[in-house]
Amino acid sequence: MNGSVLRPATLAIVVLLYLSLAGPATASIALNDNFNDNSLDAALWAVRTDLPSGKATYASVTEESGHITLKDRGHLNTVSQFDPTATGGVWISGEWTFNALGGVDSMQILTRSDGAPTAGSGETLNGIEFQYWTNGTQPNIVSRGGSLSVGANAKTGSLAVAQGDTFRFDAIDDGTDLYFTMTEVGAPTSTASVQSSVVTDSFAQDLIAFHNREQSGSSHIAFLDNVVVRDNIYVADNFSDGTIAGKWTIDTSARGGTAVTESGGRIDLDQRGYLKTAQQFDPADPLGLRVTGQWQFSNLDDMLQITTRTDGTGDGGCCHELANGIQAYIFPGVNQFRLRQKGGGDLANGDGSVGFITTGMFYDFEMIDDGTNVTFTITDPDNPANTATLSGVNSFDNATNLVIFHNRENQNDAFLDNIVIEGLGAAAVPEPSTFVLSAFALLGLGWYGRRRKRAA
Numbered sequence: 001m002n003g004s005v006l007r008p009a010t011l012a013i014v015v016l017l018y019l020s021l022a023g024p025a026t027a028s029i030a031l032n033d034n035f036n037d038n039s040l041d042a043a044l045w046a047v048r049t050d051l052p053s054g055k056a057t058y059a060s061v062t063e064e065s066g067h068i069t070l071k072d073r074g075h076l077n078t079v080s081q082f083d084p085t086a087t088g089g090v091w092i093s094g095e096w097t098f099n100a101l102g103g104v105d106s107m108q109i110l111t112r113s114d115g116a117p118t119a120g121s122g123e124t125l126n127g128i129e130f131q132y133w134t135n136g137t138q139p140n141i142v143s144r145g146g147s148l149s150v151g152a153n154a155k156t157g158s159l160a161v162a163q164g165d166t167f168r169f170d171a172i173d174d175g176t177d178l179y180f181t182m183t184e185v186g187a188p189t190s191t192a193s194v195q196s197s198v199v200t201d202s203f204a205q206d207l208i209a210f211h212n213r214e215q216s217g218s219s220h221i222a223f224l225d226n227v228v229v230r231d232n233i234y235v236a237d238n239f240s241d242g243t244i245a246g247k248w249t250i251d252t253s254a255r256g257g258t259a260v261t262e263s264g265g266r267i268d269l270d271q272r273g274y275l276k277t278a279q280q281f282d283p284a285d286p287l288g289l290r291v292t293g294q295w296q297f298s299n300l301d302d303m304l305q306i307t308t309r310t311d312g313t314g315d316g317g318c319c320h321e322l323a324n325g326i327q328a329y330i331f332p333g334v335n336q337f338r339l340r341q342k343g344g345g346d347l348a349n350g351d352g353s354v355g356f357i358t359t360g361m362f363y364d365f366e367m368i369d370d371g372t373n374v375t376f377t378i379t380d381p382d383n384p385a386n387t388a389t390l391s392g393v394n395s396f397d398n399a400t401n402l403v404i405f406h407n408r409e410n411q412n413d414a415f416l417d418n419i420v421i422e423g424l425g426a427a428a429v430p431e432p433s434t435f436v437l438s439a440f441a442l443l444g445l446g447w448y449g450r451r452r453k454r455a456a
């Protein structure tokens, strides 16, 4: 399932609801809980309140009043293991409400963890910890225990936290890199992000844990709600470290001085260069493929081209188009919007439906490809009524399956950011009311809390 369901365009709603019910075209949601029935689901969650003497007096984890109350250093842990290096990374989102400030409370969300309180102050014994101390303005990513370590933290943004404030959080561990964003619900300028990477992991467990590391005392509580865990996150990148190498390769062999650079916290696609995944992602594999991110046009004669099932070969024509693959194509200057097989024909034609696109701001896009069924959606995050969706069918089976981003343009730059490539999930679709809330949060707030609009 995906946020596109929420667009008011009736046709898009019908099409995507159909896909979500009939096929595997959903994000891979492994766990989803709105904590609304005042009974902790023992199939999903385990509680640890075995804190040291003096810290355990009030410790509890309770599902009540439609949320989880984390009191006095109790831990809420998943029952299942989520190993980001084995099955694809994890993306944990939810909402956290602070009820004590001044540094006594600390929000702590862990991957690769045992969820075990220490004998000292009740910190988690092992794990990678996405944390925020209420005496600071930015979150951190740290490691717990000697079997795990993380690299330097790169931080942006600033939080303004008052007692009772609720923050949307997104913690991503894609198996290599770590991203954490907090954005205040109802106050999107109160947002901050931190990025790091995994240096070592020789720890055997991979629980996800939630811990309110706060001062002992019955009044110190935090609320947790609407937790969604997505797995099969193959690649996530917010392009903040200035280096393309690792997850990507580039092809700048087109004419016209082409360049692809990571700078200013995003990818600059200049003059028909390709940004190519370093790994292959075959949509025909059982899980299929979902590619999301943000695209900015700097000229309406730019052409967005996002292609799956491609080997990266150029077609030898004037404009360095790809020779093969399944491609979403938008040319806003002539209001052209298509899904097509390069070297074949169109899967779907949505010409006339992308007139809302303008320059100088990021649009959210989503491409879903299960090897046969393909959907592409582009949406204005500031005005979700501005959206266009195409769906088509094509079973082209390529031997090499890269995902390539290409600005098929003449003289301008396009910008790309916040890419996530993940597997789809055929099952685990939550009850609709639960899902709609979480999906809306995913798309509506953005997982890096970035400012969507940029100077052209």
Ligand SMILES: [Ca+2]
Pocket: 035, 036, 037, 038, 039, 040, 041, 063
């Ligand atoms: Ca429950």
Ligand SMILES: [Ca+2]
Pocket: 034, 035, 036, 066, 067, 225, 226
């Ligand atoms: Ca709830």
Ligand SMILES: [Ca+2]
Pocket: 238, 239, 240, 265, 266, 417, 418
């Ligand atoms: Ca970025």
Ligand SMILES: [Ca+2]
Pocket: 239, 240, 241, 242, 243, 244, 245, 262
């Ligand atoms: Ca990078």
